[in-house]
Amino acid sequence: MPYYFHPFVLPFVLGTIFLFGICIWKYVRWFKQFDRLQRAVIRKNIISWKFIGAIWESFREGILHIRISRKNLILGYMHRSIAFGWFLLIVVGFIESHLTPTVDGSHPFWMAIFYRYFFPSHTDFPGSFVLTTIMDCLLIYVLSGILLAVIKKIYSRALGMKKATKHVVFDRFAKTALWCIFPFRLLSEALSANIYHNGGFFTQFVGDLFPLDFALTFEMTSWTLYSIALGTFFVALPFSRYMHIFTEIVLIFFREWGVRDKHERTGYTMYELSACSRCGMCIDNCPLNKELDINNVQSVYFLRDLRYKKNRPEISDNCLMCARCASDCPVNIDLMAIRQQERNKYEQDTVGNYHYLDNVQPFNAIGRIGYFGGCMSHLTPTISESMKAIFEAAGQRYWFMDEDRSICCGRPLLQQGYNNQAADLRRKVTELIKKSKITMLVTSCPICYQTFKKDYKLNIPVIHHTEYINKLIQAGRIKVRMDDLRTVYHDPCELGRGCGIYKEPRQVLQATTHLVKAKQEGENSLCCGINLGDTLIDIDQQKKIRDAAVDNLMYKHPDMIATACPMCKKAFVHSTTLPVKDIAEIVRENLISK
């Protein structure tokens, strides 16, 4: 029996061994489910600067929670105080226990946790007073976080969250264990301090509040409860939402090494599911929650149901795929990709449905650029007419790929989980593009743009028409005048959050009109509602979301609404008396003919 041992440490020790055993077992199992390409990319990047980047990122996000602080300062403080405070408690406690001279020279790992119990007399080594003071400060720091967590539980609005996550019973159990740990630690150290006078400024102060009799009677009980709270939390951790503590760090490494989600579920998705802390940041801004009061489909609940194998199509299908939650997610989980994976239609996803497209003949377009309007542009023909005028004004020879008949890009199918059918369409469109020998592809529809960029392998530049027009203006190939309208720009989800194009449309608009701000824009812009992502909400519900998006644009009372997506345009025209125009139309109207 080691000298520094007492049976009360057993819950903690066993809990810790169990925790790491289960974690390693789970991680190995998930890693085995990685596909060949994902492993190859890890092998390629494992020893590189990305490794350093991953360490830095996991410190920033796993411990300091910088991203969550940017969204909400108090919430960030709450997470940071618990994570960073606990982390430092472990580090400083480890240092403290290893600096302390021991009787038999051993330093078992539980010694740091139950330090004040095992060293009742004031230990004297250089710096011991400083370390004791630091440990007390850290304990206050963590306890302040726990206090905020309790306040959030009672009244989440105090911490800036309209709706907090509704947790399952098991999560609440784990949370209770977590909340018990630090108060019990304080109590135990305080009672020991009362008896042996070995506390720091805070524990000694708290300890002196108790009578000596009480301390003598309950000291042992308190240490035991502290150990049991730790042990319980550790046993519950791998099966509760607290699995994110370790998984987020592993996930950050994989992501930095370049692993990404596939169209089918892989081991990487399993890491993502467990990396979700169910913080609920995705709830408040979800349009379905905000406008329609549907509050069981948000990413937090979707990932939870998926992790516990309880997912239903009603949950995974009820999502606009506007990616607003993904931009709010502090863990940066690829929520849209996971949603798409779960919509997989398997047996209905038949191949070879589109033989009728075999008759479409390729066009010889050597020396031209390609223009792909997309299906939706056929419903808003002014956009493609404007693009034609702009191409002509710039003296650009072009080939309008889908002028008469449009082949779908495949993204609507992909989004609904018909992976094979989408691949069929992609093959056909790729063949047409490759045979036409165009040098660049300009597209008007952000939906097509996203899939051309991410899912196609075209080997030619693919740009959205806003980027193209911006280039033309900057190169001086077209000249535009300023009009005197005040215009607000609506960021389409697929273009903004989907492809990260925020700057170019604004530059074009600043050259042609007076750009005013919307209430929420850029990454935080709202979905227009009339989109292809959700198949469960009906037209009246879609209209509610649309009206909220229009309200958001009316913030500075503009004279005109500009957008860069035919669908958003189509959505807004019916809901406002203001003119709704695509950027291409605005540029065409303001063209100065040479």
Added chain:
Amino acid sequence: MINFGYSISTTRVVNLDNCDFDKLHQLEALVPSFKRCMNCGACTATCSAQQFTSFNIRKIKSLYQQAQYDKLSKELEKCMLCGKCTLVCPRGLNLRPIIMNMRKILNTK
């Protein structure tokens, strides 16, 4: 029989009393807006697939309503799910889910 170069066309009368409307009710429960359709055909006119082949979503809808399910499954596979029909529908039918659910219902035995 004398060959006139044409013949009497086969009857297209459907005896609704002998039809099994289970699948129709199933669909109506999943997508209630299905009932709103007034057969205007705007969906068919705008359809992307229709520009290449004889795909007629209005006809499919009518056949489905009359419980004439044969061949529908194969026909529905031609849809590219681009969603133009949903956007032009004057009655606000949610056409993409209608097509997706038809595929699903017709494929499950």
